[in-house]
Structures are given as structure tokens and as C-alpha cells.
Amino acid sequence: MTTENIVEEYIRTHPRAQKLHERAKKVFAANGATHSARILEPFRPYITHAKGSRKWDIDGNEYIDYVLGHGTLILGHSHPDIVRAVQEQMAKGVHYGSGHELEIEWAELIKSMMPSIEKIEFFSCGQEANMMAVRLARVFTGRTKILRFEQNFHGWGDQLVAPGTLGIAADAVMIIPGHDLNIVEKELATKKYAILMTEGGGGHMGGQIPWDADFVRALPGLTKKYGTVWLLDEVVTGFRDSNGGWQSVIGVTPDLTTLGKTIGGGLGAGAVGGRTDIMDILKPKTPPQKYISHTGTWNANPLTAAAGVAACKLYIGGEVQRRANQVAADLRKKGNQVLKELNINGRLYGRSILHLHFGPIEYEPSDDTLPPTMDIQKLIGGLSLKMRLCLHLLQRGVSIMGPRQFILSAVHTEEDIDQTVKAFADSLDAMVAEGTLNRAT
Ligand SMILES: Cc1ncc(COP(=O)(O)O)c(C=O)c1O
Incomplete structure (x- = not known):
């Protein structure tokens, strides 16, 4: 040089x-x-x-x-299994606007790796899954407020970004420091919170600011005590840390888990999954029964599902x-x-x-x-x-x-x-x- x-x-x-x-x-x-x-x-390099x-x-x-x-x-x-799956699917059609077998296979593969997921729904990316998790928790608990930890990232949407970000109405969000169970319990005890969001592994890409595993292990008990839904955001760590996600590494069972990144095998994907009684809010019902409709043009489209199935098959053994x-x-x-x-x-x-x-x-x-x-x-x-x-x-x-x-x-x-x-x-x-x-x- x-x-x-x-x-x-x-x-x-x-x-x-x-x-x-x-x-x-x-x-x-x-x-x-x-x-x-x-x-x-x-500037960054331009990749060919x-x-x-x-x-x-x-x-x-x-x-x-x-x-x-x-x-x-x-x-x-460009893993050869994924390239093959996507090329084959491309020729068979990329969107049927209907159910197809690959979406079921994809969901079954994910469920088999992550037992906390009883029911699951797909989205186009991780933050969409987090947005749905918030909505589900609100309807389930009848509360509106969101409890989140400092420096935990969940996407750029209104109630997911850092407080103080321009252009958002963040009144519904309370951000607390991580690592202090007294603060968590004090907030949860107000019984105002629909959801406690926690980034798998710790803040920023799997744990730049790592969690103390014992702190996280205490969260399911505390949220249950005060009637708040506990979400573990495994958009980064899901099927990266282990074939059971970070939750299997530290041994916790979240009420809801969000996934993204690896589950799509390189194509854009997100998913929320967890307890049947919470996920069942998505089951069609007649108002005033609790029901959220789930839309999204690209949810579980055959091309992404083909890549997701090929990838998840490779994740399964660990x-x-x-x-x-x-x-x-x-x-x-x-x-x-x-x-x-x-x-x-x-x-x-x-x-x-x-x-x-x-x-x-x-x-x-x-x-x-x-x-x-x-x-x-x-x-x-x-x-x-x-x-x-x-x-x-x-x-x-x-x-x-x-x-x-x-x-x-x-x-x-x-x-x-x-x-x-x-x-x-x-x-x-x-x-x-x-x-x-x-x-x-
Ligand atoms: C922990 C975490 N959650 C959610 C997201 C948002 O996922 P997406 O960019 O797929 O919407 C990210 C993105 O990096 C993330 O790191």
C-alpha cells in the first residue's frame, strides 16, 4: 500500500x-x-x-x-438448491392469488424448527411482521401501549423506530433501558402495555449490545404476570443462531416470534407466529368478535415460498x-x-x-x-x-x-x-x- x-x-x-x-x-x-x-x-462499490x-x-x-x-x-x-427452486418456480408462475402447497410446506418446516410457533402467517419483510405482532397484541389484550428496550431495532415503521425520529407519532411507545428487571416490572405493573418487544440476541444485528440471558429468561414470567404479550424479534437470529432460533439457545418460549431474513432464502420474507389463542385473531369472525384481516399482495408468494422451502430444508439439521x-x-x-x-x-x-x-x-x-x-x-x-x-x-x-x-x-x-x-x-x-x-x- x-x-x-x-x-x-x-x-x-x-x-x-x-x-x-x-x-x-x-x-x-x-x-x-x-x-x-x-x-x-x-461511495460503496457497485456490485455486478x-x-x-x-x-x-x-x-x-x-x-x-x-x-x-x-x-x-x-x-x-446463489446457493444451488435455491437457484434451482426459484428457476423452476419462475417457469410455473410467480403469483396465483390463491393457496399453494409450497406455502404450507414452508410453514410446516418453520414450525418444526421452532416449537413456540403454533400458528404462523407470512409477510414481505420483518418489519411488517412486527407491525402485525403489535396489532395482534393490542386486540388480544385490549390495551394500546408498546414497551420496548433502548437500542433494540425492529424496523423503520412508526412505532418501531427510535424515539425522537422525525415524522412519527410515538405517543404509544415507552422505551426503557435493558438489563434492569425492576424497571421492566414497574412499567408492566401499570397494566397499560399490550406488548413487550425484545430483540433476539440483543440490540443491533443479533447482539451488538448483548442480552444477559437470565434477564431475558425472566421476561416471559413477568409479562404473563401483568397480562402483556411478550414478543421475541428473531428477524436476524431466527435460523441463524441455531435451527431453533435464539430462543432455543437460551431456552425461552415467547408468546409471539417474528422472523424474516434467513427464512426467505434470500428473497424478501417475514413471518409472525406463536400462541394459537393470539394468532386466532386472524381467523375470520363476525364483528364484534375480535378479528383482524391480513392482507399483503406478496404474502407467501410461490417464488419466495420456493426459495424459503429450499432454504429451510437446509437449516433443519443445524x-x-x-x-x-x-x-x-x-x-x-x-x-x-x-x-x-x-x-x-x-x-x-x-x-x-x-x-x-x-x-x-x-x-x-x-x-x-x-x-x-x-x-x-x-x-x-x-x-x-x-x-x-x-x-x-x-x-x-x-x-x-x-x-x-x-x-x-x-x-x-x-x-x-x-x-x-x-x-x-x-x-x-x-x-x-x-x-x-x-x-x-
Ligand atoms: C431485529 C430486526 N427486526 C426487524 C427488522 C426489519 O426487518 P426488514 O428489514 O426485513 O423489514 C430488522 C432489520 O434489519 C432487524 O434487524
Whole structure:
């Protein structure tokens, strides 16, 4: 690597992407991007194709991909079973406006992996499933208020985004800090809450701010005591953490679970499932009996169902998840060794999605999936540093999610990991040399 500024070098090696970015800015309001996690200065690469753990851009650069469809592609890009299923279904029709066998098979596969799901309904994405979960809980309990935890993400819809977001009417939402059962119980005891929403694994992509499992284990009992529906949002963790979802890892049974990402095998999908008595609100009845109609043009369409069935068949044995967790552990171990050798305060932690923390190590967790501090502001901070690292990594052939997550799959190889570790070490070295990162004193 030369002493050329990383931004100049990136622009020089991505000339066609730069041209596309100029075009994109004329049509997309969000600085040319179509999702806030895809915004990067000066711009992200423009991808032409992808296969397995790799993707290639319009300028001929190759990347090891740790974005993986924002966490959907635990089987990697274009898994042959899914490609075959989708191609075959395409020729048979993509929308019948009627029932079909694949939607039943898809639901049965999901139910068989996640026993808390007695009944299920499909949607186009995860946040739609969360919106329905809120509605179901309101009708079921006769209450309106939503209890949520700080830094837990459930989508961008009105009652799902962070408080203070412009353009929302969030009167119905109460946000409380995680990790304090007294606060949870105090709120629940008011008996105003229809639903308590909890992100599987912890805040942000499977647990950038991890949960203490015992805290979460106490939530079903507390919500039951005060008549609130407990929702576990497993849009990220469902069928990623294990073939039973994160709920099977820590041994809890939510009233409702929402799913998304992996269940669609790479096509857009969401689902809400859980207790029959709650889900039965969707069963047609005559008013004033409790009934919500469920619409959505793309719900369980045959194309997505075909991809979903092919994917879920591969998730069932648990091998996919074991493999993703195993390569993630390899990257975590080797990446942390690099941080240690380069004398940089930081830590990679997490399970099949690794999160990067830059900052002092406040304690040495016995379990290396956990961060070295539980200070939330520190865990989510250092964004400009992480953005800089993201650019350095791209320049060395590694693409990460937003500026801070390495999302692993069952198809990342040992060679991918070793190449990534070298790119990580070289990037950190270069950042020290350019003065954007300091070594520990
Ligand atoms: C935990 C969680 N819930 C819900 C959502 C929303 O899912 P979707 O983007 O499919 O609507 C996301 C998206 O990243 C998520 O991370």
C-alpha cells in the first residue's frame, strides 16, 4: 500500500462506481443510496454479481462478503438448491392469488424448527411482521401501549423506530433501558402495555449490545404476570443462531416470534407466529368478535415460498448454523489476536455475526462472544473510526455490513478467514500510519 490517501486510492480504483454514484445521486435522495446502511463516503462499490462468500464490483474488484444480504444469506450467495427452486418456480408462475402447497410446506418446516410457533402467517419483510405482532397484541389484550428496550431495532415503521425520529407519532411507545428487571416490572405493573418487544440476541444485528440471558429468561414470567404479550424479534437470529432460533439457545418460549431474513432464502420474507389463542385473531369472525384481516399482495408468494422451502430444508439439521458459528469463532479468535499483537484497544465479539468494539478493555469476559464493556454508548460509538476501517477493508477486498459488522455464513472458508485477518491487520496498520487510529498506551 502506498502513502496515497485511502479515499483518493479508493476513488482511483473504483472509477466506474464513481460514475454510477453520480447517476444514483440524481435519482436517490439518500445520497445515492437505497438503504441508510449502504451510505459510505465517498461511495460503496457497485456490485455486478456474487457467488458463495464472494462478490464482484463493476470495476473488477473482488470482495469477501460479510454483508450477505443484510444477514439473510447464511447459505451464501446463489446457493444451488435455491437457484434451482426459484428457476423452476419462475417457469410455473410467480403469483396465483390463491393457496399453494409450497406455502404450507414452508410453514410446516418453520414450525418444526421452532416449537413456540403454533400458528404462523407470512409477510414481505420483518418489519411488517412486527407491525402485525403489535396489532395482534393490542386486540388480544385490549390495551394500546408498546414497551420496548433502548437500542433494540425492529424496523423503520412508526412505532418501531427510535424515539425522537422525525415524522412519527410515538405517543404509544415507552422505551426503557435493558438489563434492569425492576424497571421492566414497574412499567408492566401499570397494566397499560399490550406488548413487550425484545430483540433476539440483543440490540443491533443479533447482539451488538448483548442480552444477559437470565434477564431475558425472566421476561416471559413477568409479562404473563401483568397480562402483556411478550414478543421475541428473531428477524436476524431466527435460523441463524441455531435451527431453533435464539430462543432455543437460551431456552425461552415467547408468546409471539417474528422472523424474516434467513427464512426467505434470500428473497424478501417475514413471518409472525406463536400462541394459537393470539394468532386466532386472524381467523375470520363476525364483528364484534375480535378479528383482524391480513392482507399483503406478496404474502407467501410461490417464488419466495420456493426459495424459503429450499432454504429451510437446509437449516433443519443445524449443520448450517454450526458451520457459520464455527467460521465466525475462527475469525473472532484470529481478529482478536491481531488487535492484541498490534496493541490496539478493541475486540471482536458475537456469534455468527461479529461486532467490532474500539476502546479500552474494561473486563475480560470468560465467554469471548461477549464485549469487553457493557457501556452501551461505548459499544455503539466510534462510528467515524469504523467507517474509516470499512473503507480500508474494502480497498483490501473485504466488505462489511454498515461500518461495524462481519456477518458470517456456512460457506465462508478458512482461506476467506485468513485473507480477511490479513486485510484487517493491514487496515489497522495503515490507520495507525495515517493517524486515524492510536495504539494503546
Ligand atoms: C431485529 C430486526 N427486526 C426487524 C427488522 C426489519 O426487518 P426488514 O428489514 O426485513 O423489514 C430488522 C432489520 O434489519 C432487524 O434487524
